[in-house]
Amino acid sequence: MTRSLREWFKDYRLEQRSHKKRVVTKDGRCNIKFGNVMHRNRFTYVLDFWTTLVETRWRFIIFYFVASYTLSWFIFGLLWYWLARSNGDLLWQNPPPDHNPCAYSLNGMTYAFLYSLETQGTVGYGNVYVTDQCPGGVALIIIQMIVGLFIRIFWGGIVITKITLPKKRAKTITFSESAVICPKKGTLCLQIRVANLRKTLMIGSQIYGKLLRTTITGGETNILDQVSINFMVDAGKDNLFFVCPLTLYHIIDKSSPFFDMAVDTMHQQDFELVVFLDGMAETTSSSCQVRTSYIPQEIMWGYDFLPIISRSKEGKYRVDFSNFTKVVPVPTAHCSRCYHNEPGNHLEGTDNKSFEVFDMELPNCNKM
Template identity: 85%
Template sequence: MTRSLRQRFKDYRLERRIRKNRLVTKDGHCNIEFGNVLHKNGFAYVLDFWTTLVETRWRFILLYFVASYSLSWLIFGLLWYWLARNNGDLYWQNPPPDHKPCAINVNDMTNAFLNALETQTGMGCGNLFVTDLCPGSVAVLTIQMVVGLFIGIFWCGIVMTKITLPKKRAKTITFSKSAVICPKKGTLCLQIRVANLRKTLMIGSQIYGKLLRTTVTGGETVILDQVSIDFMVDAGKDNLFFMCPLTLYHIIDKSSPFFDMAVDTLHQQDFELVVFLDGMDESTSSSCQVRTSYIPREIMWGYDFLPIISRSKERRYRVDFSNIAKVVPVPTAHCSRCYHNEPGNHLHLHGTDTKSVEVFDMELPKSTKM
């Protein structure tokens, strides 16, 4: 039991360290920190307050919502109290019998706050009300109603914008937890599987990748050097018919950055493969981008994905999402040079095969789930 807990804690620390070192997490969030931002640049967040609020967490949105209404009631409560006191409406001012009050029963700050609340919300309950005998009360009432309407419209817009954010649609697009390298259509390919969990299409879908790595050229170290990675399906790489899960593949040839890697050196590399899917939702016509990333330990050499699409007895197409993360060993060369019979300094000069045909269901930590 102790050994099991120790191993779990060790795996947890390892996963935390890997997640911290990633630029893009499995669910698409960018793990980057901004430092030494100038005050004048930080003030730009205040100027662009709409985007700042839309990107704010819900807990703070609720806090700002309550604070904005409470502050407006407090400010107009002070105005009503000042107006009543200036007009001599307070009971301790002993108004004469023929006095023309601006507000009835506004005798202290509590009554003034409740009067502002009832006026702005239109509740109209209690014995607090405004008269038409005072021009100041009519003006304050009009201004408060306009301000209240603007506050309500503003927060309705914020809430609706947050609910309809395109990244919410991106949560129904899922990538396979691991990538595989195996022969495909007469060449060696790196494959990734992507699935749309909704029946509505993603129009004009395009998928591409970026390989991020640190390179040293001429004594100069370039951090996060980006190399473009092209992915394609059987029908091409643009305007995908993304109705059912697709298996994307990148051809590992001489122009590919994976060409010099091998089965025993892949996991020793230091890189991150970031995959992007751009498209437009058919229902809302909103554009969205889905991202995920793969590090060397999440790329399996010599495996292939199990089929995920079949036909039922009723001759209908059926998608089995339980197979989206399942792989099976296939005969694969040890390196790309071996596969293409290219001369190189790798130890394995001939292709090798994996004779096992056992099916594996890859179980990754929960933090890597889409």
């Protein structure tokens, strides 16, 4: 029992350490912290209040929603109370029998608040109502109805916008937990698998990547130096027909930053491969971006993905997602230079001569 708890704690620490050193998490969130932001720059968040509210968490949206309505009811309740007091309608003012009130039965602040709520919510219980003998009351009820209408429109727009955010559509796009390196079509390739969990297409899908690493040039340290990584499928790299899971591959040639890496030095490198998929949802016509990242420990050298698309006897195509994370060892050179017979290789032979299929589950990776 003690040993299992110790192993669990060790795996948890490794997972947290892997999470902290990422720029982009496995689920696409940017792990960036801003510091020493000037106060005048923070004020821009208030000026762009619409975007600020749309990006606010739901619990704060609900709080602001309730607070805005309650505050408006209270403010207009004060105005109704002030109007009734100015006209001498309150009971403690002892109005004469022939007195023409602005609002019947508005005898205190509680009645004023309830009348404000009934007016703005168009409830109209009938106990308290405005008369035609008070122009100020008629003007105030018009103003409150207009203000209440704008509040409903504003919060309705906020809720609809948050519900239809493209980020929700991006949740149904999933990447493989790890990448693999193996031969493909006569060259060495880095491969990633991506799947669309909905039957609706992502129109105009494009896939690309960025390799983030720290470089030193001329004595100057460049943190998060970005190198473009091109990905493609058999039909090209733009306007993907994303109706079924796709295997994306990056050709490791002399122009690739992975060309000088090898199976025994890959996990010693310090880099992060961020993969982007841009597209437009077919149902809402809203563009969205899906992101994920891979660190060296999540790139498996000498393995290939198992096929997941088959055809039934009835002629229908079937996608077996049980093989989505499964890989199989394949004969692969230890380095790209070895594969292309380039000088400078330090190892000879092949890796992974056993051919046992297993499920590719990495305990040190963040789950999507």
